[in-house]
Amino acid sequence: MKLATGVTVISNGQVLDGNGGPAVPDAAVVVRDGRIAYAGPVRGAPAVEPAAARIDARGGTIMPGLVEAHFHPTYFNVAALEDLDIKYPVEYVTLLAAANAKLALECGYTAARSGGSLFNIDVWLKKAIETDICPGPRLTASGREICGVGGLMDWNPDFRKIGMDGLVLLVNGPDEARAAVRKLVKDGVEWVKTYPTGDAAAPDTNDHHTLCMTAEEMAAVVATAHNHRLKVTGHCRATAGIKNALRAGYDAIEHGTFMDAEALDLLLQRDVPCVPALYFEYASVARGPEFRMPKTVIEGHKETLEAGAESARMILKAGGRLGMGGDYGFAWNPHGDYARELTFFVKYVGFSPREVVRCATRTGAEIxxxxxxxxxxxxxxxxxxxxxxxxxxxDISVLEDRSRFVAVMQGGVVKAGQVACW
Ligand SMILES: [Zn+2]
Structure with missing residues (x-):
């Protein structure tokens, strides 16, 4: 991705540096050749040449670009899970993924970690973004998601003859788990997404289902992935599944819904980050009836929401790391609403705006x-x-409103916002 050349001064606003401290009032950020040269009080800013470009923050906030820590650019706002497999061919899904990446950037997300991809699109989307062929967040790519046969992502009964080739690599036993990771290595992914546990959303599993993958399969995934310097994460709701994943050596936990004291200890021992993705649950409860979700599924989401919020508070209180990512890409939780996750954490989970901004910037980059x-x-x-x-x-909800963005900058180049000109 190309860096800007020359100097830009952003001033007339408070600076939030992403480290979680208080805002610096009346501050400035100086950008030189695409990199931060200074961020702090305007009175301490270095002198710059008269030709420097200037951006007026209008008394607002200058902060790091947001990081979406659980991004599915290939999930195209589906109303039913099986639509991911059968609705469109890979060619069209690729175009939709590019459009979602552009939208995320316009929403202030300058970086994102994929939480799983249809086909191998995210690897190539990343390449297109990095070479400035299409706009989008700096991406860390996942590939097809690994799940045991009969587990959460293998919900179609055989008689329907719906393949899951686009979405998942279904495995039986450690040998097949190793083979799946080796395929992902060849595909060029950076994160291996797996499914250790069930979910309220799927017909054949529930939140407490732990047998979507065995501990042996998870251990084989981690050993193979780490051997190739790939990282491993997993959809972990049930308590035993969270512990299995952490004991297997997972590098991150998605959701971490039903944490207990032992699971928290395991998480903290290696400082493993967790991405709760709670707005998805909130949206599922609030809008489920509109999409004809069965009552039991909506009740499952409600339980997930409450337990997930409690687990997130436990992790924060204990000094653990949390990323902000919302699992967007479903009809009731569509792309573009990314920052609703942040508002939700302030208004309903009880995090302070400073904590949420740190999770959504620095911790996201760490993940x-x-x-x-x-x-x-x-x-x-x-x-x-x-x-x-x-x-x-x-008011953290101003981050939901793109019309309030003066500039969204990557490497010093203004890509979106009112002063965008690229
Ligand atoms: Zn996801």
Missing amino acids: MGRADEFGTLEPGKLADVLVVDGDVLA
Whole structure:
């Protein structure tokens, strides 16, 4: 991705650097050749040449670009899970994924970690974004998702003869789990997404279902992935499934819904990050009837929401790391609503706006393994910056409103927002 050349000064706003501290009032950010040269009080800013470009933050907030930590660009706002497999061919899904990536960038998300991909689209989407062929967040790519036969992602009964080739690699036993990871290695993915547990959303499993993968299969996935320097994450709701994944050596936990004290200890021992993705549950409860979800499924989502919020509070209180990612890409939880996750964590889970911003910036970059490159406004880092006409700490929901974005910047280049010109 090309870096800007020259100098840009962003001023007339407060700076939130992404480290979780208080905002610096009346601050400035100086960008030189696509990287942060200075972020702090305007009175301490270095002198710049008269030709420097200037962006007026309009008394609002200058902060790092957001990181969506559980992004599914290939999930095309489906109303039924099986639509992911049967509705469109790979060619069209690829175009939809590119459109979703562009939308995410316009929503202030300058980076994202994929939480699983249809076909091998995310790897190639990442390449297109990195070479400036299409706009989107800096992406960490996942591939097809690994699940045991008969597990959460294998919900179609055989008589329907619906293949799951686009979405999952179904495995039986550690040998097949190893083979699936080796395929993903050849595909070029960076994160291996797996399904250790069930979910309220699927017809044949529930939130407490732990046998979508065996501990032996998970151990085989981790050993093979780590051997090739890939990271492993998993859809983990049930308590025993969370523990199995952590004992197997997982690098992240998605959802972490039913944590108990022992699961929390295991998480903290290796400082494994967790991405709760709670707005998905909230939206499923609120809008489920509209989409004819069975009552038992809606009740399952309600239980998941309450337990997931409690687990997130436990993790935060214990000093663990949380990423903000919303599992967007379903009809009731569509692309474009990404920042609703952040508002939800402030209004309903009880996090402070500063904590949420840190989770959505620095921790997101850490989960991507790229915290030395972006995620905070610190000298030397890439100038991935979001300039918002509004006080994000007073009302975090301003991040949901793209019309309030003055600039969305990647590497010093303004890609979206009112002053965008690329
Ligand atoms: Zn997901």
